[in-house]
Amino acid sequence: MNLGENLTLALSQLASWEVMLAILVGTAYGTLVGALPGMGTVVALVVALPFTYSMETPAAIALLLSIYCSSVYGGSITAILINTPGTPQSAATVLDGYPMARAGKADLALGWATFASAFGGVFSLIVLIVAAPQLARLSVHFGPVETFALILFALTCIAWVSSGSTVKGLLAGAIGLFLASIGPDNMTGLSRFGFGVDALAGGLSLISVLIGLFALSEAFTRAAYYREGKPPDVAGVGFRMPPWMDIRLRIRMLLQSSAIGTAIGILPGTGATAATFVSYAEAKRTSPRREGFGKGEPDGVVASEAANNAVTGGALVPTLALGIPGDGGTVVLLGALLIQGLVPGVQLFQNNPEIMIGAFIVILIANLLMVLFGVLGAQGFRRIMGLPEPLLMGWVVLMSVVGAFAVRGNPIDVVVAVLAGIFGVLLRLAGVPVAPVVIGMALGTTLEQSLRQGLMLNDGSFLAFFGEPIAVGIFAVTVVFIAAPIYSALRKGRGA
Amino acid sequence: MKLTVTLGVATLGAAAVLALATVGAAQADYPERSIGVMIPFSAGGGTDVPGRFFAAEMEKILDTDFVVSNVTGAGGTIGATQLSKAKPDGYSLGFMPVGTTTTQPHLRKTSYNADSWEPICLVAQGPLFVTVLDDSPIKTIDDLIAKAKSDKVVTGGPPPGSLPHIAQAAVALAYDVKFNYIPHEGINEVAKSMLGGRVDMAIWFSDAKARFGLRPLAVLDSKRSAEFPDVPTMAELGKPVESFVWFGFFAPAGTPEAIVTKLSDACDIAANSDSFRDNMKKAKRQVRYMPRDEFAKFFAQQYEQNGNLLRDAGLIK
Numbered sequence: 001m002n003l004g005e006n007l008t009l010a011l012s013q014l015a016s017w018e019v020m021l022a023i024l025v026g027t028a029y030g031t032l033v034g035a036l037p038g039m040g041t042v043v044a045l046v047v048a049l050p051f052t053y054s055m056e057t058p059a060a061i062a063l064l065l066s067i068y069c070s071s072v073y074g075g076s077i078t079a080i081l082i083n084t085p086g087t088p089q090s091a092a093t094v095l096d097g098y099p100m101a102r103a104g105k106a107d108l109a110l111g112w113a114t115f116a117s118a119f120g121g122v123f124s125l126i127v128l129i130v131a132a133p134q135l136a137r138l139s140v141h142f143g144p145v146e147t148f149a150l151i152l153f154a155l156t157c158i159a160w161v162s163s164g165s166t167v168k169g170l171l172a173g174a175i176g177l178f179l180a181s182i183g184p185d186n187m188t189g190l191s192r193f194g195f196g197v198d199a200l201a202g203g204l205s206l207i208s209v210l211i212g213l214f215a216l217s218e219a220f221t222r223a224a225y226y227r228e229g230k231p232p233d234v235a236g237v238g239f240r241m242p243p244w245m246d247i248r249l250r251i252r253m254l255l256q257s258s259a260i261g262t263a264i265g266i267l268p269g270t271g272a273t274a275a276t277f278v279s280y281a282e283a284k285r286t287s288p289r290r291e292g293f294g295k296g297e298p299d300g301v302v303a304s305e306a307a308n309n310a311v312t313g314g315a316l317v318p319t320l321a322l323g324i325p326g327d328g329g330t331v332v333l334l335g336a337l338l339i340q341g342l343v344p345g346v347q348l349f350q351n352n353p354e355i356m357i358g359a360f361i362v363i364l365i366a367n368l369l370m371v372l373f374g375v376l377g378a379q380g381f382r383r384i385m386g387l388p389e390p391l392l393m394g395w396v397v398l399m400s401v402v403g404a405f406a407v408r409g410n411p412i413d414v415v416v417a418v419l420a421g422i423f424g425v426l427l428r429l430a431g432v433p434v435a436p437v438v439i440g441m442a443l444g445t446t447l448e449q450s451l452r453q454g455l456m457l458n459d460g461s462f463l464a465f466f467g468e469p470i471a472v473g474i475f476a477v478t479v480v481f482i483a484a485p486i487y488s489a490l491r492k493g494r495g496a
Numbered sequence: 497m498k499l500t501v502t503l504g505v506a507t508l509g510a511a512a513v514l515a516l517a518t519v520g521a522a523q524a525d526y527p528e529r530s531i532g533v534m535i536p537f538s539a540g541g542g543t544d545v546p547g548r549f550f551a552a553e554m555e556k557i558l559d560t561d562f563v564v565s566n567v568t569g570a571g572g573t574i575g576a577t578q579l580s581k582a583k584p585d586g587y588s589l590g591f592m593p594v595g596t597t598t599t600q601p602h603l604r605k606t607s608y609n610a611d612s613w614e615p616i617c618l619v620a621q622g623p624l625f626v627t628v629l630d631d632s633p634i635k636t637i638d639d640l641i642a643k644a645k646s647d648k649v650v651t652g653g654p655p656p657g658s659l660p661h662i663a664q665a666a667v668a669l670a671y672d673v674k675f676n677y678i679p680h681e682g683i684n685e686v687a688k689s690m691l692g693g694r695v696d697m698a699i700w701f702s703d704a705k706a707r708f709g710l711r712p713l714a715v716l717d718s719k720r721s722a723e724f725p726d727v728p729t730m731a732e733l734g735k736p737v738e739s740f741v742w743f744g745f746f747a748p749a750g751t752p753e754a755i756v757t758k759l760s761d762a763c764d765i766a767a768n769s770d771s772f773r774d775n776m777k778k779a780k781r782q783v784r785y786m787p788r789d790e791f792a793k794f795f796a797q798q799y800e801q802n803g804n805l806l807r808d809a810g811l812i813k
Contacts, residue, residue, distance in 0.1 A: 046539040046566065053552060140692035184570050187679050189603060189655035191570065198577045198607055202569020322691065323707045324684050331538060331684070338545050341778030345707040409534075409567035410574055449681060456678050457650065457694060 010357035013058040022059040023362055026066030027369040031377065033067075034074020037215040037396055038403015040087040040207055041071040045332040049339075057340045058358055064336050065359055066366035068329050069121055069312050072272070073370050076113040076305050077377070081106060081237065081385055084215040084396060088206055089272040089308040091438050092280040094214065095161065096293065096300025103296050106385075107238035107378065112298045113305045114374035115242060116254060120306035121367035123258035124265065124313025128320075129360050133349060136321035139266045144453035145465050147270065149474035151447045154274045156481050157281035158436040168432045176440020177447070179204055186445075187452050199412035206273075206441050208404040208413040212420025213427075213434045215400040219393040220425045226389070237385045239378030242298065253283055253302050261307030265314020271327055272311040273442040277435075279307035285481075313363070320356060321349060526586055526755050530561035534590040536575030538568045542683065542701070546620050546743055547591035549775045553766035558758075571658070572596030573606050580608035584748040586755035589616070594742045595659050597795070598802045602812055603657040610799040614747040614756050617763035618791040620776065621742035621784035623717035624663050625727070627700045627710040629690060637714050637733055640697060644673040651675040652686045652695035657811055660699035662802070663716055663739035665809040667699075670735035701741060703780040716740075723780075742784065742798075744791060760788040 013019070026048070033044035044067050052060035075090030080097035093113060100109035127135070158173040159166055182193040183203020194200040247254075257279045264275035283303035284293045293300050315326030316333075323345030325331040337344045342352065349356060384392070404417035427434055458464035466472055533551050537543040544566060551562040567575030576596050582588035601609045628634045634643060643649050653660035656679055668675050678695060680686045687708050689695040697713075702723055704710040712727045716739040720729055730737045745763055747756060766772060767785040776783050786794060806812045 042539075049539055050548075050564070053548075137691075140688050143689070143692055143694050184655065186655045186681050189571070189657040189661075189679070191604065199574060201604065202574045318688075322687070324687050324691075328538075331541065335539060335541060335545055338779045339548065339775070341775070343703065343706045343780055345709075347706060408569060408574070409565050409578075410569065445681075453678055453680070456676070 006353045006357050009354040010361060013354065014062070014358055014361055016058070018056065018059040019062045019362075022055070022063040023066045023365050023369065026063040027070045027366050028373055030067035030070030030366075031074040031077075031370065031373050034071035035077040035086045036074075036399050036403065037078055037084045037086055038207065038211045038400045039406065040075070040403075041068060041089075041329040042332060043403065043406050044071045045329055045336075049332065049336060052336055053339065057342065057355070060336060060340055061355065061359060062362045064333055065362045066369070068333060069309070069363055069366045070370050070373070071329075072308050072312055073114070073117040073121075073305070073374075075308075076117065076301075077110065077374075077381065080109045080113060080301070081381060082392070082396060083218050085210065088210050088438065088442065089276055089311070090304065091210065091214070091273060091435055092161070092276040092304035093301055093308075095280065095304070095435060096295075096297050097304075099294070099296035100298070100301065101237075105296065107240035108242060108298070109296075109301055110238075110374060110378065110381075111240045111242050112301045114239070114371055115247065116257070116302040116305040117309040118367045118371050119254050120258040120261055120308070120310035121312060121370070122364065123255070123306075124262040124310040125360060125363050125367070126313075127262050128313040128316055128363075132317045132321045135266055136318045139318050140322070140324075142267050142470070143468075144450040144457065145468045145471045146474070147267070147446065148450035148454055148465070149471040149478070150264075150267070150270065151274070151443050151450060153474050153478045153481070154270075154278050154443055155439070155447070156478055157277045158439055159482075159485070160281035160284050161277055161433070161435050161439065165431065168430075169436045172427065172432050172434065172436035173440040176437040176442075177444040178440075179209060179437070180441045180444025181448070186449055197412070199410055202408070202410065204416055204441075205404075205407050205410070205413050206438070207407045208417040209420045209441060210438055211400045211404050212417040212422075213424040213437055215396055216417060216421025217424025217428060217434070219397050219400075220421055221428060222389065222393055224425075237378070237382045239375045246298070250299060250302055253287060253299050254306050256286070257283060257303045257306035258310040261310025262314040264307075265311035265326055266317045267326075270446065271442060272308050272315075273438065275311050276304045276308045277439050279303045309367075316359075316363075320344060320359070323348075526758055527558055527560040529587065530563050531558070531586070532588050533562050533564050534575050534579045534588065535564060535566050536568065536572030536590070536592055536596050537566065539566050542741075543572075543591065543593050543743060545779055546776060546781055549772055549779075550591060550619050550745070550766060553769055553772045554762055557762040557765050570604070571600045571655070573600050573604060576600070577607055579746070580612040580748055582748050584614070584750035584752075586747065586751055586759070588748065589759070590746045591619070592744060592746055594740070594798065594802070595657075597744070597746070598799045599657055599659070599662065599806060601799075602803045602806050610796060612749050613795075614749050614751045615788065615792045615795045616745040616747055616756060616759050617767065617788055618742060618744050618784060618786035618794065619763070619767050620781060621740050622702050622782040623715050623721060624660065624699050624701060624739045624741065625704060625712040625716065625721075625724075626667065626697060626714045627704045627712050628697050629693070630709050630711045632696070632711070634696065634713070637728075637730075640713065641671045641673055643696070644668070644671075644675060649673075649675045649696050650678060650694065651697045651699070652678045652680050652689050653699060654682060654686070655679045657806065659739060659741055662805050662809060662811075663699045663737070664697075666737045666739065666805060667716075667730070667735070669808065670730075670737050699739070702782065706780050744795065756788070763787075 033039045075087030076093045079085040079090040079093040080101050083098040085091045097109045191201045260279040261275045264270050280303045287299045315330050318324045318326050319330040325334050404413045535547040555562045579590040634640050651664050715721050
C-alpha cells in the first residue's frame with residue numbers, strides 16, 4: 001500500500017462521529033485536568049483508560065492522544081493565573097507567566113501560552129511524521145554516558161533559572177537532588193533513606209513534592225497574609241492573542257524552544273520537566289529581551305510552553321516507532337495500544353501504517369482545538385478567578401491533596417505534599433527559589449543511574465566517558481556555560 | 497434490676513443473632529457493591545494489561561464493578577503491603593505477579609509474606625526467554641557461553657532481585673560463567689540499551705520478538721513454547737533452568753471461605769472465557785489457569801523456590 005491509500009484509509013477511519021467526539025471530549029477533558037493542580041497527564045490518561053475498552057480502536061487512540069497533548073497545555077493555565085503549575089511540565093511557566101498576570105496581562109500570558117503550546121505541538125508532530133523511524137533508531141544509541149552528560153548540562157540550568165541569589169538557587173537544586181535519592185536504588189534493588197517506613201520504599205513522588213512546593217505553599221502564604229492586606233490581584237483575566245508583530249519578533253524563540261523540547265522528548269527517560277527548564281535557561285541566555293526574564297517576559301512563557309508541548313511529539317517517536325515509551329504519559333498510551341490488540345514497535349509501523357497516519361491527524365486536530373478551548377475557556381477562568389480568595393485557594397488545596405494521592409494511590413504522598421508545602425513557605429520566607437528543587441528532583445534519579453550504568457559498562461573507568469564523542473561535546477558545552485558567566489563577572493569586577 | 501440485666505442480655509443476644517445474620521447474608525449476597533482490585537504496577541504496564549483484561553471479565557460474571565487501582569512503587573511492595581492490611585471482606589483484592597509475591601518478601605523486609613494471602617487462582621503464566629538482537633552474531637546458547645568465557649557478555653534487566661536478574665544468574669551458574677549485569681529502571685530501558693547495542697543479551701518475555709524484534713535463543717521452560725516451536729528448551733541443552741513470570745489473583749488472608757469460593761468459581765469462568773483468551777492473545781500474553789487449591793500449592797512452592805534461588809545467587813543470606 002502506498003501513502004495515498006494509507007491516508008485515505010486513515011481518513012475514512014477517522015471520519016466517524018465517534019472519533020470526532022473522542023477528540024473533542026479528549027481535548028476539553030485533557031485541558032481541564034491538566035489545569036487542575038496535581039492532576040497531571042498520567043492521571044488524566046489513567047482515568048480515561050477504562051472507557052477505551054469498549055471503544056473501537058480509532059476512537060480509543062483518538063481519545064487518549066488528544067488527552068495526552070492537551071493536558072500538557074492545561075498545566076499552563078493555573079501556572080499563570082494562580083502561581084501553581086497544573087503539571088510538573090509547566091513549572092517553568094510560572095517563572096514569567098505569573099508575573100505577567102500580576103502586571104495585569106493575564107490574558108496576554110494565556111494567549112502566549114496557548115499559541116506557543118500549539119506551535120510546539122505542531123512542530124514536534126511534523127518531526128514525528130517526517131523522521132520518526134530514523135530518529136528513533138538514533139535515539140537508542142544515546143546511552144548512559146551521553147545521558148549523564150546531558151543531565152549534567154541540564155543541571156547548569158539551575159543557575160539560569162534562579163533569579164536573585166545563585167547560591168540559594170544551587171542550594172535548592174541540591175535539596176532536590178537529595179530528595180530524589182530517597183527510595184529505591186535501582187542499581188542494587190535496595191531502599192535508601194526509608195527509615196523503615198514501608199510506604200517510603202517507593203521514594204517520594206515528584207508530583208506530590210511539586211504540589212506542596214507550589215500549590216500548597218502558595219495557599220499557605222496567602223492564608224498567612226490574608227488578614228494583613230489584600231494579596232496581589234491577578235488582573236486582566238481573559239484571552240488575548242499576542243499581536244502578529246510580537247509573534248514575528250519571537251519566531252526564533254518559538255523554533256528554538258520547540259526544537260529543544262522535541263529533541264529531549266525523543267530521548268527516553270529524560271522527561272518533559274527537564275526539557276522545559278533547559279529551554280527556559282537557553283532562552284534566558286540567548287534572548288535579546290533577557291533582562292526582563294523572571295519579571296513577566298513573554299519569552300519565558302514561550303520557552304517553557306513551546307518546549308513542553310513539543311515533548312509530546314518527541315516522546316511519541318520512540319513510543320510508536322520502537323515500542324519504548326519516552327515518558328510517563330506514553331507508558332499509559334502504550335498499554336492502551338496493547339489493550340486494543342496493537343503491539344507497538346517495529347511491526348506496528350509496517351503492518352498498520354494507517355493507524356500511525358490517523359494518530360498524526362488526531363494530534364494535529366487536538367493541537368488546533370486546544371487554541372479554541374483556550375479562547376472559550378477564558379470566560380470560565382474569569383469567573384473562577386472572580387471567586388472569593390479563601391474559596392478559590394480552598395479549592396486549590398482540596399484538588400492538590402486529591403491529586404497527590406491519585407498519582408500512585410499511596411497515602412504517604414499526601415503527607416509528603418503537606419510537608420513540602422510547609423517547607424515551601426520556609427523557602428519563600430528565606431528567599432530561596434523553589435523551581436530548582438523541582439529540577440534537582442526531576443533529574444536526580446536519571447543523573448545517578450546513568451552515571452552508575454556508564455561506570456558499570458566501562459568497568460568502573462570514568463576516563464572512558466571521554467571516549468564518547470557526543471558526551472565530550474556536551475561536557476564541553478557545559479564547561480563553557482559554567483565558565484562564561486564567571487569569566488564575565490571576574491572581568492567586570494576587575495574593571496570596576 | 498434483674499430485669500434490666502436480662503433485658504440487656506436479651507438485647508445483646510438479639511444483636512449477636514442479627515450481626516451473625518448480616519454476616520451470613522453479606523456472604524450470600526456477595527458482592528453487594530463494587531470490588532476494588534489493586535494492581536501494584538503502573539497503568540499500561542506488564543501487570544496492568546492482563547489485570548485489566550481479567551477484571552473486565554470478572555465484572556461481567558459477578559455483575560458488579562471491579563474498580564482497578566494502580567498502587568505503584570518498590571517492586572510492587574507498596575501496593576501489596578496496602579492490600580495485606582486491607583479489611584479481608586472480599587471487597588479488596590489484588591492482581592499480583594510472581595516477583596511482588598515471591599521474591600520481594602525475601603529481598604526486603606516486607607510486612608507481608610507467604611501467609612498474608614488467600615490465593616484465589618492463577619490467571620496467566622509465561623516462560624522467560626534468553627534473547628539477543630536479531631542481527632547479533634550469537635546464534636546459539638553455546639555461542640553465548642563461548643563469548644562469556646573468551647570475552648564478556650553484557651546483559652541487562654530490571655533492578656537486582658527481579659525475575660530476569662535471577663534467571664540470568666541461574667543460567668550463568670549452570671554453565672559456570674558470569675554475565676556482566678547492568679541494572680535498568682525498567683524493562684523499557686533495557687529495550688533501549690539492547691537496540692543501542694550496549695547490552696548483548698537479555699532475559700525476556702514472549703513478546704520480545706513482536707515488540708522489539710529480539711531473537712530467542714532458548715526458553716526457560718520444560719517444554720517448547722507454541723509461539724517459538726524451533727527454540728530449544730534449556731533442558732534439551734542439558735541445563736534444566738526454568739523461570740516463569742506469572743500473575744495471580746489474591747485476597748488478603750482471613751477473607752471468608754464462602755467469598756473466596758465464589759471468587760474462585762468466577763475466576764474459572766473468566767480465565768477460560770473466549771474474550772479473555774482473545775484479548776491476551778492479541779497482547780501476546782499466555783493464559784494459564786490454575787484453580788484455587790492447585791494455585792495455593794504452586795504459590796507456596798514458588799515462594800520457597802525463589803527464596804532458595806536468591807540465596808544461591810548470593811543476593812540474600
